[in-house]
Amino acid sequence: MKTELIAPCGMNCALCGGYLALRHDLKNKGIRMPYCEGCRQRDKKCAFIKKRCGLLPDKKINFCFECKDFPCERLKTLDSATVSVTG
Numbered sequence: 001m002k003t004e005l006i007a008p009c010g011m012n013c014a015l016c017g018g019y020l021a022l023r024h025d026l027k028n029k030g031i032r033m034p035y036c037e038g039c040r041q042r043d044k045k046c047a048f049i050k051k052r053c054g055l056l057p058d059k060k061i062n063f064c065f066e067c068k069d070f071p072c073e074r075l076k077t078l079d080s081a082t083v084s085v086t087g
Helices: 017-023 073-086
Strands: none
Touching: none
């Protein structure tokens, strides 16, 4: 597992549809899906949480679990959305 594929929220980008679409070049196979290299590889602090977090964008923390308010409401919402899609 590549550690640079672990997003600030803790998600493994290697399991994400956008990353897998890029890795397997699905656009050239006729499947329209957005490509993504992962948050850290694009120097993104977190695609879902960054606008509501004052710590990730300012590099005061690297991962959400380092925050004293972990898990924040936004992370809980993201987590519940992921669970409902996958399970």
